[in-house]
Amino acid sequence: MLVGPSGGGKTTALKMVNRLIDFEGGDITIDGRSVRGLDVTDLRRGIGYVIQQVGLFPHMTVEGNIGTVPRLLGWDRARIRRRARELIELVGLDPQRDAGRYPAQLSGGQRQRIGLARALAADPPVMLMDEPFGALDPITRDRLQHEFLALQARIRKTVVFVTHDIDEAIVMGDRIAILREGGVLAQYDTPDRILSEPADDFVAQFVGADRGLKRLVLRRLQDIEPNYPPAAKPGDNAQAARARVQRAGFERLVLIDESGRPTGLLPVDRLAAERVPEGPAEPLGAVGTPDMLLRDALSLMLSQTGSHLVVVDDNGRLAGLVSADLISEALVRGPAEAAPPVQKASVSA
Numbered sequence: 001m002l003v004g005p006s007g008g009g010k011t012t013a014l015k016m017v018n019r020l021i022d023f024e025g026g027d028i029t030i031d032g033r034s035v036r037g038l039d040v041t042d043l044r045r046g047i048g049y050v051i052q053q054v055g056l057f058p059h060m061t062v063e064g065n066i067g068t069v070p071r072l073l074g075w076d077r078a079r080i081r082r083r084a085r086e087l088i089e090l091v092g093l094d095p096q097r098d099a100g101r102y103p104a105q106l107s108g109g110q111r112q113r114i115g116l117a118r119a120l121a122a123d124p125p126v127m128l129m130d131e132p133f134g135a136l137d138p139i140t141r142d143r144l145q146h147e148f149l150a151l152q153a154r155i156r157k158t159v160v161f162v163t164h165d166i167d168e169a170i171v172m173g174d175r176i177a178i179l180r181e182g183g184v185l186a187q188y189d190t191p192d193r194i195l196s197e198p199a200d201d202f203v204a205q206f207v208g209a210d211r212g213l214k215r216l217v218l219r220r221l222q223d224i225e226p227n228y229p230p231a232a233k234p235g236d237n238a239q240a241a242r243a244r245v246q247r248a249g250f251e252r253l254v255l256i257d258e259s260g261r262p263t264g265l266l267p268v269d270r271l272a273a274e275r276v277p278e279g280p281a282e283p284l285g286a287v288g289t290p291d292m293l294l295r296d297a298l299s300l301m302l303s304q305t306g307s308h309l310v311v312v313d314d315n316g317r318l319a320g321l322v323s324a325d326l327i328s329e330a331l332v333r334g335p336a337e338a339a340p341p342v343q344k345a346s347v348s349a
Helices: 010-017 040-045 062-066 068-072 077-090 108-120 138-155 166-172 191-196 201-207 211-217 238-248 294-305 324-332
Strands: 047-051 126-130 158-163 176-179 185-189 252-256 262-267 308-312 318-323
Touching: 010 126, 010 158, 040 047, 047 108, 062 068, 062 077, 062 108, 068 077, 077 108, 108 126, 108 138, 138 166, 158 166, 166 191, 166 201, 166 211, 176 191, 176 201, 185 191, 185 201, 191 201, 191 211, 201 211, 211 294, 211 324, 238 252, 252 318, 294 308, 294 318, 294 324, 318 324
Parallel strands: 047 126, 126 158
Antiparallel strands: 176 185, 252 262, 308 318
């Protein structure tokens, strides 16, 4: 992610990759080969482009737009048609309905999807994206960001992405380069480290005073070790269950079924009899799942469940209990180690 204020050189840096802007010093390599040593036409045809205004040809159908680069590369018509329809489906549209439509017949979000499909048409190892979601409304933008991340997890491209929005950079980037005015690099690091250890006051001010809260979008419940709450099934020994609740300092017992799935919460004063009663119990409300963002988990706690959130595993069985204190401790421990990206190509400068 290339991010920074206006005049920071983000788009200039992007255009240097495909030699739309030449450079006098240093080098840019793709798979170890200097871009200066490649034929400029071959270089550009081997790179996918997605821009803010999309740039679809208005006189061409969706299928025709997607087939632009494959036609230049000499693909036959049947192969282009297969590839176009495959990509239309890949970006979440309907090949039967949308292949023959024109850009004017599409919504802004649909045009952006087709722009992405066109960029992927010839399966380029590198993609350049210049504020591709900047002109969209917030809801569409958020949806396309997450859909692109899901798509990227499947296609594994090397992507150089320009944005002026630090929140977008944090959500989408494996690495972020923050540029000062004049094109000077201020910091290059993982999103988590930039938020937790900004290089200087400029970076700290650029990412914002709420950078601690921003880190909540970088981790999920599976990244922290939850507490295991006292739990019991109806019919279990009530006094033993009550003792476990009191030792743990809780006020409620988590009721589970025979498969270990949580079904409700039982206040400790309901455990006076010999056996844990079947009900009525307090409802669980919303529960957390391993892939839930810490931001969303904290939001549920604040708005629905109080100071704790019951977490279930992928099979719906009780996996633990997360508190706001546990989330805070996870952030205090420092940046999470990012897994090394698996990519088809690398761009280095």
